[in-house]
Amino acid sequence: MPDVFAVDSPNITAYAAENVIIPIDEYITTEEKDSYVNSVITQSTYKNKLYALSGMDSPAGLYYNKEVLKQVGYTDADFGTIAAPWSWKDVEEAMDKIIAKNKELKQEGKKELPYKIKLNIGFGGDEGSMYLYSPLVYSAGGSFADANEKVTGSLNSEKSLAGISMLTEIFEQDATKSWVYRGSNVNAFPGGEVAFEIYGSWLIDAIDKDYRTFKDKYDIMPFPVYEDADGNKGEVKSPCGSWGFSVTEAAKDEYAAARVVAYFTGAESSRLMYESIGTFPTHKSLLADTDLFGSGAAKSLSDLLVNTSAPRPLLAKYPKVSDAYKEIINYVQTKAGKSDYNLEKYALEKAQGADSGK
Amino acid sequence: MEKVKKPKSIYYKFLGKTYIKSDSIVGIAFILPAVVLGAIFVIAPMVISLSYAFTDANLLRLDEVAWAGFGQFKRAFTDPYLWNAFKNTLEFVVKVVPLQLLAALGLALILNTKIKGNTFFRWAFFCPVMLSLAVTSFLWMNLLNPQEGLINAFLGAFGVSPQPFLESPKQAMNVIVFVSAWQGAGYQMLIFLSGLKNIPPELYEAAGVDGAGSATKFFRITLPSILPTFSFVLVTMLIGAFRLMTQPMIMTDGGPVDSTMTMSFYIYRQGIKYRDVAYSSAIALIYTVFMSVIALTLRKVTDVKD
Numbered sequence: 001m002p003d004v005f006a007v008d009s010p011n012i013t014a015y016a017a018e019n020v021i022i023p024i025d026e027y028i029t030t031e032e033k034d035s036y037v038n039s040v041i042t043q044s045t046y047k048n049k050l051y052a053l054s055g056m057d058s059p060a061g062l063y064y065n066k067e068v069l070k071q072v073g074y075t076d077a078d079f080g081t082i083a084a085p086w087s088w089k090d091v092e093e094a095m096d097k098i099i100a101k102n103k104e105l106k107q108e109g110k111k112e113l114p115y116k117i118k119l120n121i122g123f124g125g126d127e128g129s130m131y132l133y134s135p136l137v138y139s140a141g142g143s144f145a146d147a148n149e150k151v152t153g154s155l156n157s158e159k160s161l162a163g164i165s166m167l168t169e170i171f172e173q174d175a176t177k178s179w180v181y182r183g184s185n186v187n188a189f190p191g192g193e194v195a196f197e198i199y200g201s202w203l204i205d206a207i208d209k210d211y212r213t214f215k216d217k218y219d220i221m222p223f224p225v226y227e228d229a230d231g232n233k234g235e236v237k238s239p240c241g242s243w244g245f246s247v248t249e250a251a252k253d254e255y256a257a258a259r260v261v262a263y264f265t266g267a268e269s270s271r272l273m274y275e276s277i278g279t280f281p282t283h284k285s286l287l288a289d290t291d292l293f294g295s296g297a298a299k300s301l302s303d304l305l306v307n308t309s310a311p312r313p314l315l316a317k318y319p320k321v322s323d324a325y326k327e328i329i330n331y332v333q334t335k336a337g338k339s340d341y342n343l344e345k346y347a348l349e350k351a352q353g354a355d356s357g358k
Numbered sequence: 359m360e361k362v363k364k365p366k367s368i369y370y371k372f373l374g375k376t377y378i379k380s381d382s383i384v385g386i387a388f389i390l391p392a393v394v395l396g397a398i399f400v401i402a403p404m405v406i407s408l409s410y411a412f413t414d415a416n417l418l419r420l421d422e423v424a425w426a427g428f429g430q431f432k433r434a435f436t437d438p439y440l441w442n443a444f445k446n447t448l449e450f451v452v453k454v455v456p457l458q459l460l461a462a463l464g465l466a467l468i469l470n471t472k473i474k475g476n477t478f479f480r481w482a483f484f485c486p487v488m489l490s491l492a493v494t495s496f497l498w499m500n501l502l503n504p505q506e507g508l509i510n511a512f513l514g515a516f517g518v519s520p521q522p523f524l525e526s527p528k529q530a531m532n533v534i535v536f537v538s539a540w541q542g543a544g545y546q547m548l549i550f551l552s553g554l555k556n557i558p559p560e561l562y563e564a565a566g567v568d569g570a571g572s573a574t575k576f577f578r579i580t581l582p583s584i585l586p587t588f589s590f591v592l593v594t595m596l597i598g599a600f601r602l603m604t605q606p607m608i609m610t611d612g613g614p615v616d617s618t619m620t621m622s623f624y625i626y627r628q629g630i631k632y633r634d635v636a637y638s639s640a641i642a643l644i645y646t647v648f649m650s651v652i653a654l655t656l657r658k659v660t661d662v663k664d
Contacts, residue, residue, distance in 0.1 A: 018418040182505035319631050334614040
């Protein structure tokens with residue numbers, strides 16, 4: 001085994017629980033630790049000890065086409081913010097407004113506006129659902145497991161299901177309104193095929209490089225929050241997390257290995273990675289740099305990362321829980337609106353499946 | 359007096375049979391690489407897997423393994439997702455084997471006639487076999503895209519509404535069956551074709567003189583003549599079908615709603631993704647026993663036919 005290896009943030013807990021990686025607290029100064037955003041420290045901490053550090057993050061939110069929304073009556077003050085977020089119902093309402101406007105435009109023989117949402121549910125294969133859609137559960141006050149890592153009773157709790165059911169309505173109405181984009185164009189949002197997209201920070205980089213004229217026409221608002229029947233909205237929770245580095249139990253010189261981790265993930269490395277591949281830096285000093293994150297979508301997303309990031313569940317059996325959640329989201333996507341749709345029953349089965357075995 | 363040296367024998371006896379030494383050395387030299395590789399990459403992993411099945415082995419800590427008796431086996435027999443994977447695998451086998459068998463035989467029969475462009479068709483039908491499963495899976499995923507795929511565009515031209523294909527629990531497995539048959543039929547076609555080429559043309563001529571029609575010639579001459587080939591293709595196809603993993607892994611990730619989760623994929627997921635090597639090994643062992651029974655039964659049936 002090497003002295004240092006790369007580890008994806010949701011796997012840190014499992015590796016730590018199995019003693020594959022070792023704590024690095026004593027080799028990292030408090031000042032260094034404090035320079036990272038909270039999400040990095042939270043996702044890298046197991047039993048109050050720090051096991052990893054990351055120089056890159058991938059906050060996600062709701063990309064929206066400002067220009068299109070303004071054409072149906074929205075103003076800058078209407079768009080969702082951390083203090084006054086949009087819920088899924090607000091997104092649905094906006095799509096309906098664009099569809100109504102398109103009817104007028106069609107009658108006038110004018111070009112219709114994009115109205116769909118690109119959800120990216122299958123993004124990244126296995127991990128996409130948990131990475132992008134864990135805020136559904138968090139925003140409604142739900143959770144993925146209890147303190148003893150028992151999934152049954154948490155993932156299928158009333159609150160968790162209420163959060164997940166925000167997607168139910170989208171897919172139920174999709175049959176008649178065709179809200180959801182199902183094409184394969186990775187640049188459907190800047191390409192003008194959709195009005196909304198749930199996605200991570202990479203799209204900012206793609207737009208900066210390949211869709212420069214689109215740069216001022218869009219922004220990012222928080223991931224849509226939960227809203228109950230009385231109109232009460234849930235808390236803003238933003239997807240986040242990326243790969244970091246850990247010191248393995250095989251390291252002969254733990255101090256030297258930990259310093260390598262600190263160097264790989266330090267502010268300088270973090271900035272280089274941001275400039276090279278568009279991953280978000282993980283240092284507060286860099287995110288506060290107005291030259292880099294002073295305005296536009298980059299600022300919106302950095303605000304979300306600093307203030308609302310919600311790491312994926314920290315569980316030793318994370319892969320099972322992630323799979324169970326992916327299958328639940330997949331169930332909603334394929335079964336919502338069908339006569340045999342029973343989210344409660346399916347979520348219970350999947351939660352029990354995640355609890356089976358070790 | 360000079361001692362007469364007894365000439366060395368070039369023969370030796372082993373288990374009551376006599377062998378030539380030099381021949382044996384050459385023979386051993388030829389099979390040695392296969393034996394060594396087989397021992398390292400087949401026998402040893404099987405033995406290790408077998409031993410893990412009775413432990414609590416976790417992929418992250420294979421150096422700390424404790425005896426767990428038959429616990430993993432008990433768990434397997436009460437795991438509803440395992441039975442779902444088994445049911446899906448059976449569904450795949452039952453659907454793909456006849457389809458692929460008939461497609462391969464049909465294509466071979468077509469190419470066995472003197473049609474124009476025979477060489478081109480032979481290449482075209484064999485082409486999918488040369489492509490990797492991953493490549494063809496991605497190719498079909500694009501073709502089957504519900505919104506932008508070519509197949510829905512084609513169906514739309516005939517007034518058929520867009521189909522969800524891989525996004526539907528009812529259609530996904532059928533799509534995988536079709537894609538698998540399309541990919542694999544070319545290989546079996548070549549085997550059938552070689553069997554067909556070995557049938558003496560005089561048999562058909564004689565049957566023609568006796569007034570036999572095409573159907574009679576097929577059922578009375580062609581089919582009985584290629585029966586050994588048919589049996590070989592059937593057995594290899596069945597075993598291959600029971601091992602299905604790549605297509606559902608790439609095209610559907612076992613979904614939607616577990617509708618394409620197969621045994622091999624389930625074993626892989628438990629062992630690699632969930633790191634539960636012990637449980638994965640236990641299921642693999644059960645499945646190996648099941649597969650062995652199937653293979654031996656088929657072999658017995660095939661021997662009788664031969």
